[in-house]
Amino acid sequence: MTLWSWLSTHDHKRIALLYAISITAFFFIGGAAATLMRIELATPAGDVVSAETYNKLFTMHGVIMVWFFLIPSIPATLGNFLVPLMIGARDLAFPRLNLTSWYLYVAGGLFTLAALLLGGVDTGWTFYTPFSTLYSNTHVIAVVTGVFIAGFSSILTGLNFIVTIHKLRAPGLTWFRLPLFIWAHYATSVILVLATPVLAMTLTLLGIERLFHVGIFDPALGGDPLLFQHLFWFYSHPAVYIMILPAMGIVSEIIACFSRNPVFGYRSMAYAIIAIAGIGFLVWGHHMFVSGQAVYAGMIFSLLSFVVAIPSAIKVFNWTATLYKGTISFEAPMLYALGFVGLFMFGGLSGLFLAALALDVHLTDTYFVVAHFHYIMVGGSVSAYLGGIHFWWPKITGRMYPPKWAQFAAVLLFLGFNFTFFPQYLLGVEGMPRRYHEYAPEFQTLHVLSSAGAVILAIGYLLPLVYLTWSLTRGRKASANPWGATGLEWTVPSPPPVENFGETPIVTQEPYAYPPHAVSGGARRAAST
Amino acid sequence: MKLPFLPEVASTLGERVDALFAAVALVTGAVALAVVALLVIFALKYRRGSRADRRRAPEAVRLRIERRLEVAWIGIPMLLFSAAFAWAAALYFDHAAPPDGALEIAVVAKQWMWKLQHATGQREIDELHVPVGIPVKLVMTSQDAIHSFYIPAFRLKQDVLPGRYTVLWFTATHAGEYHLFCAEYCGTDHSRMIGRVVALDPAQFQRWLAANNAEPTMAARGEALFGALGCGGCHGPGSAVRAPPLEGLYGRPVALADGRTVTADERYLRDAILLPAKEVVAGYAPVMPSFSGQIPEGDLLDLIAYLKRVT
Ligand SMILES: [Cu+2]
Ligand SMILES: [Cu+2]
Numbered sequence A: 001m002t003l004w005s006w007l008s009t010h011d012h013k014r015i016a017l018l019y020a021i022s023i024t025a026f027f028f029i030g031g032a033a034a035t036l037m038r039i040e041l042a043t044p045a046g047d048v049v050s051a052e053t054y055n056k057l058f059t060m061h062g063v064i065m066v067w068f069f070l071i072p073s074i075p076a077t078l079g080n081f082l083v084p085l086m087i088g089a090r091d092l093a094f095p096r097l098n099l100t101s102w103y104l105y106v107a108g109g110l111f112t113l114a115a116l117l118l119g120g121v122d123t124g125w126t127f128y129t130p131f132s133t134l135y136s137n138t139h140v141i142a143v144v145t146g147v148f149i150a151g152f153s154s155i156l157t158g159l160n161f162i163v164t165i166h167k168l169r170a171p172g173l174t175w176f177r178l179p180l181f182i183w184a185h186y187a188t189s190v191i192l193v194l195a196t197p198v199l200a201m202t203l204t205l206l207g208i209e210r211l212f213h214v215g216i217f218d219p220a221l222g223g224d225p226l227l228f229q230h231l232f233w234f235y236s237h238p239a240v241y242i243m244i245l246p247a248m249g250i251v252s253e254i255i256a257c258f259s260r261n262p263v264f265g266y267r268s269m270a271y272a273i274i275a276i277a278g279i280g281f282l283v284w285g286h287h288m289f290v291s292g293q294a295v296y297a298g299m300i301f302s303l304l305s306f307v308v309a310i311p312s313a314i315k316v317f318n319w320t321a322t323l324y325k326g327t328i329s330f331e332a333p334m335l336y337a338l339g340f341v342g343l344f345m346f347g348g349l350s351g352l353f354l355a356a357l358a359l360d361v362h363l364t365d366t367y368f369v370v371a372h373f374h375y376i377m378v379g380g381s382v383s384a385y386l387g388g389i390h391f392w393w394p395k396i397t398g399r400m401y402p403p404k405w406a407q408f409a410a411v412l413l414f415l416g417f418n419f420t421f422f423p424q425y426l427l428g429v430e431g432m433p434r435r436y437h438e439y440a441p442e443f444q445t446l447h448v449l450s451s452a453g454a455v456i457l458a459i460g461y462l463l464p465l466v467y468l469t470w471s472l473t474r475g476r477k478a479s480a481n482p483w484g485a486t487g488l489e490w491t492v493p494s495p496p497p498v499e500n501f502g503e504t505p506i507v508t509q510e511p512y513a514y515p516p517h518a519v520s521g522g523a524r525r526a527a528s529t
Numbered sequence B: 001m002k003l004p005f006l007p008e009v010a011s012t013l014g015e016r017v018d019a020l021f022a023a024v025a026l027v028t029g030a031v032a033l034a035v036v037a038l039l040v041i042f043a044l045k046y047r048r049g050s051r052a053d054r055r056r057a058p059e060a061v062r063l064r065i066e067r068r069l070e071v072a073w074i075g076i077p078m079l080l081f082s083a084a085f086a087w088a089a090a091l092y093f094d095h096a097a098p099p100d101g102a103l104e105i106a107v108v109a110k111q112w113m114w115k116l117q118h119a120t121g122q123r124e125i126d127e128l129h130v131p132v133g134i135p136v137k138l139v140m141t142s143q144d145a146i147h148s149f150y151i152p153a154f155r156l157k158q159d160v161l162p163g164r165y166t167v168l169w170f171t172a173t174h175a176g177e178y179h180l181f182c183a184e185y186c187g188t189d190h191s192r193m194i195g196r197v198v199a200l201d202p203a204q205f206q207r208w209l210a211a212n213n214a215e216p217t218m219a220a221r222g223e224a225l226f227g228a229l230g231c232g233g234c235h236g237p238g239s240a241v242r243a244p245p246l247e248g249l250y251g252r253p254v255a256l257a258d259g260r261t262v263t264a265d266e267r268y269l270r271d272a273i274l275l276p277a278k279e280v281v282a283g284y285a286p287v288m289p290s291f292s293g294q295i296p297e298g299d300l301l302d303l304i305a306y307l308k309r310v311t
Helices: A003-007 A012-040 A051-087 A095-118 A131-135 A140-167 A180-212 A225-259 A266-282 A295-322 A332-355 A357-363 A367-397 A403-429 A441-474 B012-045 B059-094 B202-211 B218-228 B266-274 B297-309
Strands: B103-110 B113-118 B123-125 B127-131 B136-142 B147-151 B156-160 B166-170 B176-182 B195-200 B253-255 B261-263
Touching: A003 A012, A012 A051, A012 A095, A012 A367, A012 A441, A051 A095, A051 A140, A051 A180, A051 A225, A051 A367, A095 A140, A131 A180, A140 A180, A180 A225, A180 A266, A225 A266, A225 A295, A225 A332, A225 A367, A266 A295, A295 A332, A295 A357, A295 B012, A295 B059, A332 A357, A332 A367, A332 A403, A332 B012, A332 B059, A357 B012, A357 B059, A357 B156, A367 A403, A367 A441, A403 A441, B012 B059, B103 B127, B103 B147, B103 B297, B113 B127, B113 B297, B123 B127, B127 B202, B136 B147, B136 B156, B136 B297, B156 B166, B195 B202, B218 B297, B266 B297
Parallel strands: B103 B136, B127 B195
Antiparallel strands: B103 B113, B113 B123, B136 B166, B147 B156, B147 B176, B176 B195, B253 B261
């Protein structure tokens, strides 16, 4: 097992681990930027860092967390590891392309990181023009290039998943026997492939204007300042679903397993995923209700934003109903999944305030928006990612982690999260604008609460890093199916052999056939009928 | 009435926004509570080892119930969402166009300050005096990046763009001082691009205007510019060039050479001066030179104020 054997591997499981290590590094770098911001915001005056530095910090936090953590997080790690295993395949359709994706990701990541650390950029992760093309004298081009490169990694991963799910399913594994995790990854991949090129194009146009002064976005050169926002959000709203759909997939798997029930309304859950992915392409203008976009356009985007909330609501209700008459246990993955349902619902409901035109006028560009998307992205996606890591950790590593510590960390993260971000809703309602280095004194109490919560959150994130690393060498050996879960990935040894399956499995069952008579080797069988 | 956590409210729109906010908060709060309650109840009742009744109805019955439940939780949100959408959209739509006869104030944003000018000539920086009870219309533009004019107490915010005018209007309901924030990130001192809005009783406002009336009105400055820039050479009486008369132009429909008809609003006047080739008046040769890059934003607003006054 040389380093080179890892860096040249074509095995989807090893590539998943390469990704896991890299995104973890980026997560803690992005987290460090957030920590500095929360320290600065403990007092109204800008006394810890300068305004320039503060602006660079929130830009760095956003760029890293969005493109180098959240977007690849679940698909490139758990998706990479599990998609072939869940559908009974030996690998992804294009193993070499898979490795290429990782190299592109790392290249983009290192490039961006170098640009951020050596010079920094102060445009915000949204790169709004004409500020980014004319008025910012930071390293816009370098950072945009890094994001541009990483975009190709997204596209290739999406392409790989689409082909794999179409072509490599085991005999008998029809579309409606697929785990929802696979449905979610399929929909996500379609978005990755369709939306990411728009981002690449938009960033290219930005580069052209900044470098060659061709009037695209700058009105002084005959451009349109709102055009950038339209193009950017045409990518970035669907990107929100790139970050949340895979999380929904994970949560469906976990809730079914730990309540020993099939997912309630399996088919509508699958359709809901597709609906979210589709309608998600039509709502970008809800980011622009006060931008000067036409009144009628605003009304249509508002309506569609309410429409896209319906399939999300269905999912929340169906997860809740899955618990009914189940046999529920509260292992760490389940705690994360239940936390996800609550936090995602909260984030989603606050999204309704922002979809409602007259309310958005007051709330947009305030901390309300910051709280809203952190509930979805951190409370939702990151909780689900950690839940998934804890659920499949035995499968991935062949080791068990200390369960009590894991449960403790899950609860701590839930509390720390709410403590950090709930006050930000109130700040937004009170009218505190986002991206403020200094603020009016009346906002201090809530900012202090938020910063205090962030301390708990930080500890919560460090804990799994410690005990999971510990478990790699010291943890109890895991059986093939420690949770008694259904699904093909649990039929192979932990960790799975290189070729995954000795012989191609044949699927004869619906998904989530709990109680699992289906799968052998379950350490703990359901006692119920 | 001030709701908890919302800032004080001091505009006619603000009160209506707060009512909507309260309604949405109540309904979403109730839904959140109900779902959390169900999660907790199910989690406790059906925890492993509990002796809850887990017998299931026969498959056929179960499927029927499942179908009905799903229809219910698609249908009910749909109804609630439609109501929220309609209420919020109506309010937004209602407030989109400023009423006739509103008091006009010009706003020029730049990194990192707000420059405001009253029609009667008073200029202010990072501070805006307005009368209570009278509709006020802000015509805004930016000299550089995008900014956003935000008055939380009025529940109003509008981005301020370079190269075009955006409009924000309100009627203040209570005298007092309110925060003015820049809400769109615009660079280094974005968080210092703040100020205050001072709402005064109409009589007091008149006194404030009188006390600060050291400068000519915007229209008067515009008239001077009109002369200095040579506009009169073509548009004035007895000029050699055939150019349309500008009297009474503002607010009127204009027939264009390409067959369209547009209303002569601020946007049109601005473009007519800076980008004359974009919309050529029907029946005239496109000979007007572009003044793009030659007139600072503040002067342009003066010029437009003058064009709006010439009758
Ligand atoms: Cu969006
Ligand atoms: Cu600003």
